[in-house]
Amino acid sequence: TPLMMACTRKNLEVIQTLLEHGANPLLRNKDGWNCFHIASREGHPEVLQYLLDVSPSCWDTESTTGRTPLHTAALSCFCLLSRCQYKPDSRDSCGVTPFMDALQNGHVGIARLLLDKHQACPTAVDALGAQALHRAAVTAQDGSIRFLVSELGVDVNGRATSLQLPALHYAAKEGHGHTIQTLLSLGADVQAKDGKGRSALHVASAGQRAEAARILLRAGLQDAPDATGMLAQQLARRPDVIQAFQGTQVST
Structure with a gap:
């Protein structure tokens, strides 16, 4: 939808105009993503805050593979944790948690937030039985590995x-x-x-x-x-x- 396209470009002014003219923020694309999901991926806190203001329930969504906006969040993570009621260690269809996602992509700061604000479990396992440590080894995220082993005692x-x-x-x-x-x-x-x-x-x-x-x-x-x-x-x-x-x- 035009609203989803505006979210990919982080264009807050266009997003505001579309919503003021009746755009539906809860519509989902073929992958099950709504505009909040897309905005979470792009990591624009102001867009996320605005979407939550005009549609407080837009955060409560999952893709067709069970991924929540929290799984795809980047720098916007704190906004999602402070205003949205995601369950700790919510899992997608592969059993992957947001904490695993953060560390396999090298986002140690986000992983810290998930631990401090969301009680994430550092040793949770995915559907195959792999922890964040193993997933970080696959993607060569040495900083994530050091964080898990040296700081968290994994x-x-x-x-x-x-x-x-x-x-x-x-x-x-x-x-x-x-x-x-x-x-x-x-x-x-x-x-x-x-x-x-x-x-x-x-x-x-x-x-x-x-x-x-x-x-x-x-x-x-x-x-x-x-x-x-x-x-x-x-x-x-x-x-x-x-x-x-x-x-x-x-x-x-």
């Missing part, structure tokens, strides 16, 4: 999903070398194995992540068979990954 070796994956495995799978180093500096167990006996080296090798494999090997992780007898180096296909294993020892 277990850096905590496991996720039925496969019992630590955050180190997630970082290795994505090839985030600096995140692997951050996790190790925070006490991640380089020898940790998942539910199938695979080390982070197996995951890095299977994903053809040469830098990740080299970092893990330099950190003292030796190649060893998983539960099926497979070595990490047997999963290497790319020349640079194969080369990373040259001259390394195998642990039995």
Whole structure:
């Protein structure tokens, strides 16, 4: 709608004009978003305040995937928490909470607000069993990881999903070398194995992540068979990954 378009452009004057001429702020698009949802994504506090003034219930909405405006909020987060009655740790269809969303996108300040003003749970899990820590490892948000482990005391070796994956495995799978180093500096167990006996080296090798494999090997992780007898180096296909294993020892 024209009102939604005005919200994407953060044009308060046009928004006011449209609403004064009868635009409906509760209409939703094909994804289930109304104008307040869109304004939350754009992060314009003045627009959000105005929408709440003219339509106090517009905050109470979910998209077709269960995402509330709080999930998509940026700098507007404080406005949403102070004036809207969102439940703590509201979840979308994937079980993701606003706290997880904030940290996987590197918004530590917003995560602090959600903790202080909204009683967010730092160890809540999504539909697959992953915490904010694991999701931050996937997106290489080292600042978020430090916040969770150093300030909140989240277990850096905590496991996720039925496969019992630590955050180190997630970082290795994505090839985030600096995140692997951050996790190790925070006490991640380089020898940790998942539910199938695979080390982070197996995951890095299977994903053809040469830098990740080299970092893990330099950190003292030796190649060893998983539960099926497979070595990490047997999963290497790319020349640079194969080369990373040259001259390394195998642990039995």
